[in-house]
Amino acid sequence: MSNSADSSRGPGRRAFRHPARLLTAAVFALAGLIFVTSANTAKGTNIRTDASLLKLSDLIQQRSGKNAQLDETNASVREDIDALVRRDDGTTEENARLKALERAAGTTKLSGRAVAVTLNDAPPDATANPGYPDPQPNDLVIHQQDLQAVVNALWQGGAQGIQVMDQRLISTSAVRCVGNTLILQGRVYSPPYKITAVGDPAALKQALDDSPAINNYLLYVKAYGLGWKVDEHQAVTLPGYSGTVDLHQAEPAK
Known part of the structure; x- marks a missing residue:
């Protein structure tokens, strides 16, 4: 995976040649x-x-595991805090509004029909299919822009909630790539990458079909064998977000 702008992913050949002696x-x-x-x-x-x-990759994996443990601890503490701050004497309207805000924030579980999209790098020995030029290394891996294209399309299709790998996305989540790995909320992941969205499956799949960025990715799927799979599920439960929230103040967009 690459996080480069990658404005032109088309393959190209290097024509430069060195003299033998040099x-x-x-x-x-x-x-x-x-x-x-x-x-x-x-x-x-x-x-x-x-x-x-020590390899930097080993350090990253260690920190990722530590962050996963901290997320679990944070989730447990958050449940205790929520139990303490909730008022039993709240009105029905107040409780309903609180639950609606929690659902919108992504901090509670979400169940319903869903669509899951899986992306993967091309096989190590991938070659071009007939009619396509030989691939360059960047043509054979998942890019940050590919993951972002799927997430954006699913939101556009009316997703009520989205999970990338095993983590729920919230308003401050950022899908970023470093090298050939995904860095999401302090955790590290390698392909294949799975993105699950709860919502109307027909609308979600239509949004995927309508995305120009995804259509461009599908050209590389056809040419070089990158992974692309879309599954529909009748019953899926997304976890609530359990990490820390750095957002302290926000204003509505005008």
Whole structure:
């Protein structure tokens, strides 16, 4: 996955060629540089087990797991707080308004008919189907814009609530990608990516069909085998959002 603007995803070939001698010299020079760098870095230590050289991906996965645990703790504490602040003497109208606000905020469970969309990278050995040019690396992976296109289309189709992977989206949620992974509300995910929306299945699927961004993605599905699957479900329950909320003040759009 890439979070680049990716304004033109069409494949292209590099025509630049190096003379053979220049290429050979460059290879030897690069090899020497690698040997010197490796020696200076190691300095008698085992660089494979040096704690300072842990892969960034490992650190991200550790932090993601920690964030998941904190989300669970936060959800439990929030339930306790809600139980303390709720008034038993509230009027029927007040209680109904409170529940409506909770549903709109996405902090309570939501059940109903739904549509689930699954996107995936192309197979590692993917080649172009007949009639299409050879793919470039960016043509074979899910991009941030692809996920955003699906989420936006489902909202446009009247979704009452949306879940990406195992997390409920709220007004402050942002679907972002770093490298080939999805970063959502402090958690890290790898493809395949599943997006589930509760609402009228017919309207949701029509919104997917009408999206120009999704139609562009489907061209790459046909050309290079990227994953695309749309399922309809009669009964789905989305979890309520249980993370922290950074929004302290908001004004309606004018």
